[in-house]
Amino acid sequence: MKRSILLTIALFGCALSATAIEPIGHVVYLSGDPHAVRSARPLWLGIGLGMPVHHMDFFHTATDELIEIETIDAAGVLAAIRVQPESVLYLAIAELQPVQEIRLLSGSVTVAMRDPRPDAVLSVVTERVTVDSAGAEYDVTVAVDGSVLVTVRRGTARVTHRDGRRLFADAERAVEARPDGVFRTAPMQADRGERFRAVWLNQVDARLRVDPGPVYRRVAEAYRAVAERFHESYRELLSRRDILDRWMETDRQARDPLASADRQGASAERALIAELLEPAETDLRELEALWYRIWYLARLSSAGVGPDIQVAPRLTANEFFTERAAEARVMEDQMHTVRSVIRLLAQRAEIRTE
Amino acid sequence: MSSSICSDAVDFARRTISRFYVTANALGLPPVERARSLLEPLCPQVVASLEEIPIEHRTLRTIFVTSFRGEPLAPCPGTRFHRCCNYHTVDLYAGCPLGCSYCIMQSYRERTPITVYADPAPAIAAIRRQALDAPNRILRVGTGETGDSLLYDPLFDITRRYITELADLPNVHFEAKTKTDWVDHLLTVEPKGNAVIGFSLNAEAASAEEGQSASPARRLAAAERVVAAGYRVAVHFDPLFRLGDLKQTEAHYASVAARLAESVPADRIAWISLGTVRYPPALRDHIRRPYMLDEFIAGADGKYRYLQRERTAIYRAVVQILCSVLTPVPPMYLCMESDAVWRRVFGTDPQSIPALSAIFDGAFVRGVERTRGGEEEG
Numbered sequence: 001m002k003r004s005i006l007l008t009i010a011l012f013g014c015a016l017s018a019t020a021i022e023p024i025g026h027v028v029y030l031s032g033d034p035h036a037v038r039s040a041r042p043l044w045l046g047i048g049l050g051m052p053v054h055h056m057d058f059f060h061t062a063t064d065e066l067i068e069i070e071t072i073d074a075a076g077v078l079a080a081i082r083v084q085p086e087s088v089l090y091l092a093i094a095e096l097q098p099v100q101e102i103r104l105l106s107g108s109v110t111v112a113m114r115d116p117r118p119d120a121v122l123s124v125v126t127e128r129v130t131v132d133s134a135g136a137e138y139d140v141t142v143a144v145d146g147s148v149l150v151t152v153r154r155g156t157a158r159v160t161h162r163d164g165r166r167l168f169a170d171a172e173r174a175v176e177a178r179p180d181g182v183f184r185t186a187p188m189q190a191d192r193g194e195r196f197r198a199v200w201l202n203q204v205d206a207r208l209r210v211d212p213g214p215v216y217r218r219v220a221e222a223y224r225a226v227a228e229r230f231h232e233s234y235r236e237l238l239s240r241r242d243i244l245d246r247w248m249e250t251d252r253q254a255r256d257p258l259a260s261a262d263r264q265g266a267s268a269e270r271a272l273i274a275e276l277l278e279p280a281e282t283d284l285r286e287l288e289a290l291w292y293r294i295w296y297l298a299r300l301s302s303a304g305v306g307p308d309i310q311v312a313p314r315l316t317a318n319e320f321f322t323e324r325a326a327e328a329r330v331m332e333d334q335m336h337t338v339r340s341v342i343r344l345l346a347q348r349a350e351i352r353t354e
Numbered sequence: 355m356s357s358s359i360c361s362d363a364v365d366f367a368r369r370t371i372s373r374f375y376v377t378a379n380a381l382g383l384p385p386v387e388r389a390r391s392l393l394e395p396l397c398p399q400v401v402a403s404l405e406e407i408p409i410e411h412r413t414l415r416t417i418f419v420t421s422f423r424g425e426p427l428a429p430c431p432g433t434r435f436h437r438c439c440n441y442h443t444v445d446l447y448a449g450c451p452l453g454c455s456y457c458i459m460q461s462y463r464e465r466t467p468i469t470v471y472a473d474p475a476p477a478i479a480a481i482r483r484q485a486l487d488a489p490n491r492i493l494r495v496g497t498g499e500t501g502d503s504l505l506y507d508p509l510f511d512i513t514r515r516y517i518t519e520l521a522d523l524p525n526v527h528f529e530a531k532t533k534t535d536w537v538d539h540l541l542t543v544e545p546k547g548n549a550v551i552g553f554s555l556n557a558e559a560a561s562a563e564e565g566q567s568a569s570p571a572r573r574l575a576a577a578e579r580v581v582a583a584g585y586r587v588a589v590h591f592d593p594l595f596r597l598g599d600l601k602q603t604e605a606h607y608a609s610v611a612a613r614l615a616e617s618v619p620a621d622r623i624a625w626i627s628l629g630t631v632r633y634p635p636a637l638r639d640h641i642r643r644p645y646m647l648d649e650f651i652a653g654a655d656g657k658y659r660y661l662q663r664e665r666t667a668i669y670r671a672v673v674q675i676l677c678s679v680l681t682p683v684p685p686m687y688l689c690m691e692s693d694a695v696w697r698r699v700f701g702t703d704p705q706s707i708p709a710l711s712a713i714f715d716g717a718f719v720r721g722v723e724r725t726r727g728g729e730e731e732g
Contacts, residue, residue: 031651032662032694063435063692064653064662086435086654107654194635198656 023052024075024093032065034083039251040333040340055094056343058336059083060292061107070114076100077122078115084108084139088292090339093122094346101125104142106292108197112137113155127289128177131169133157138169141197143204144296145215146289150175151193176200179218212297212306212317219297220311220320223290227331230283234334237276237341243269247344257347270348277341284338291331294324363508363536364392366566370451373416374398375407375467380421385472385510389419392509407467414451416467417506427480430499435654436690437704439627440713441494442484444477446470446512447501452533453565455643456593456631459500468501474512478519485523492713493523498531498552505532508539521547527624529588533567535576541583550624551580552588555614557606559597563643570610574617586624589614592689593631594668595645596660604671611675620680625713629689630668632659653692662695669699685709 027047036043037058047059053069061067067083069091076095083089087107093100102109102124109124113135123132124140128148131140136155142148150159150169159175160166161183169175171190177183188196208215238244250257258266298321301307307318324331376398380386390398401407404418430441449468450459471477485493497503497513507513513530517540520526524547530540531552540551553573561569568576577587597606633641633650634657650658659665669688677683687710688696696703704710 032692062694063655064651064659064665064694066651084654085652192635194652194656198635201656 022074023054023072024091024095025053025069025071025081027051027053027067028070028080029068029082030066032062034062034065034067035060037336037339039248039343040336053091054343055346056090056092056339058088058090058339060088061085071122077120078113079122080110080112080114082110082112084110084141092125092342096349097346099123103288104140105288106142106144106296108139108141110137110139112153128162128179129175129183130160130162131157132160139193139197141201142293143201144293144300145204145208146179146219146293147204148177149197149200151188151197153191153193174200179215208300209305212300213309216297216301216306216309216317216320217311219290219294220315220317222286223294223324224312226283226286226290230280230287230334233276233280233283234338237273237280237338240272240276243273244341244344247273247348248340251340251344251347257344266348270345273341273345277338277345280338281342284335287331288335291335294321297321298324360508360536360538363505363534367506367509368393368396371396371415371417371468373411373467375401375411375416375418377401377403377420380419380472383421383472385470385512386419388511389417389470389506389509404466404469409465412465412467414449414468417470418467419470419472419510421471421473426477427484427495436692437688437696439494439687439689439704440492441496442481443499444474444481444495444497444516445500446474446477446497446503446516447506450501450505452502452505452567454533454567455563455565455641456633458633458637460637460640468506470506470510470512472510472512474515474519478516481520481526481528482523485520485526489525492525492527494527494529494713496529496531496552498529502532502534503530503552504534504536504540508536511539513540514543517543517546517549521545521549523547529624531588531590533564533573535568535572537576537580540585541579546584548586550586550588551577552590553577554590554592555610556591556593557595557597557610559606560595563595563645570613574613577614578617581618581622586622587618588624589618589626589684590629590689591672592627592629594628594672595631596648596664596668600667600671603668604675607672608675611672611679615679620682620684623680623684625685625687626676627687627689628669628672629691630660630665632657632690634658655690657690662692662698665691666695666698669695673699683709685713687713 027049030047030049033046036047038054047067059067061083063086066085069081071077071079071093074095075093077100081102084107087109088105089109090103092103100122104124104126111122111124113122113133118134121132121134123130126140126142126148127146131150133155136152136157138150138152138157140148140150150157151174152169152171157169158166159169161177165183167175167183167185172188173185174188174196175185301317301321307316309317311317311320371393374393374396376386378400381400407418427442427444430443447470449466481495503513516528520528527548527550529550529552533554537551555570555573556564558570581587597603631645649661651661652658673686676686687704688699693703700707
């Protein structure tokens, strides 16, 4: 009897682990050669039609690149996700997670919910708002100044501001959240979402070109506040590199992360990493929301839009962006590493002590 | 002077213009007097501004002449996140009745008359100022952004002033861009300086999309005439269409490229621009042509274009064709294209191509572009 219980537990463990490392969807439409990162490493062979997509996969599309992903049952929610051109996001989607999220860092994503279950929710999380919907088709756009626009093609999407305010967007009402605290609906002609979004983006661009100072200063200040904290929490996390290296090795070899003979020890490791990961993940959220916009602003500055504006005492915008360019490689590696650890921890989420 | 006036152009104007409005401040200007005499018996009505023209008259059958107001010289607005070619524009003729099916102006100049800015002095002064401020930088400036530069020029003869008054500036390349062959009034203009007459060219198979424009053969004949008169020409293969599969598309464009090579010596071609067909969302409902059934995606600027690989394939094919028929190969560039397409077609970005560095020096991507820190080194 005891043996059969153990066998059942072992089989159940295998099933869970298989679920945790299964793809959550596939690429169904593609234009260009977008950049993708998985497990802190770029996908060197590039993205192809039909390519499986995994929890915490990171995508970066250029001007005329586009990826459409359809999730499958293993994702826990059925949806079509279109990563629009000039966008950066990653998919925090795994069946066993309590919430399924697309973390939109810059640009635009279109989500079409396909799940017949009314309780299946996929959220798009941005720095300023979280958008979720059970059955809508909607676009979320993060502009270069951090403003967010939600336009809906079908159904209704709930938009929750980070301060708790809540609005609903539908086919005739867009929702806008701006860095100055403005959070409002705007009337929109049905089926003209694309045009509305293009005009809105042009307005943001124009505002920024006329007066880039406040945006540069806000971004620089926020960056300096979070970057130091992130470095610290990252160092703390990497202090247990012995465990992380082993986890990463298991992942690269596509071995079962739950196949450890010492379940007690594995659980303790998991608890230890979870504790170290928590502050790093919090800091990552803040940092990544700024980081990908900093590049757009840097480009504007180098094109002559306010390069000499003081963003801090004795620091011009141009100097600030040059400093960021110098550390870009390291910062991105560190952020990808933290995302990878989030994924590795999720793979081990099913380990329980008996 | 009357011998150099293209009678086709005047006939076209008489046939297509049914109302003639002029603002009081433009009334005495020589271009207005000239147009008035050529359009007789059509009589200009004086209005204070565009708003005074009845709404039902604000169509492409109405011509509205005003002296220049507003920004005299502006960088080409380009398009967000795409590579800009550092071109500057001045408004001379705004609006065009040629009726090209893909014309982007349909989306924003639907209910406005053809507007002629009859006093070029402020624009010329602005160009001169900018050119003299940066004498080592090439300033390419054209009048063909909001309308055809030469469609009504035989009537008003304003381009002549731009050419002659900018001729002494070695860093200014003034371009009059057209889909007509109405160039004869400019042949005798002296001095010409660096003036360039630009011709938009397309495959014969795409003629149906170009309304009342002159046929490619007539445009090439006009190019031959202007080259003989001492001008350089620019050629704009824009928009390039996918005409069947890639091989068929290649064949269509090879034919027009061969005729270009026969008509114009390659060393008289100042530059060649290439752009595949594109349209903003606002135009999608206006265009009801078969090419709209092709596969398009919206880019970061909101404009629809062929998929990146399709565009790349078309560009590579056309570039290869042009390189094979034109010696020396003139500077070639892509209009409003992404860095990725530039790299796939030319292997690098425009600043790194010696023949283009003068054109693209100081140009930037409208909007911004991403960096892929570490991607190259991995």
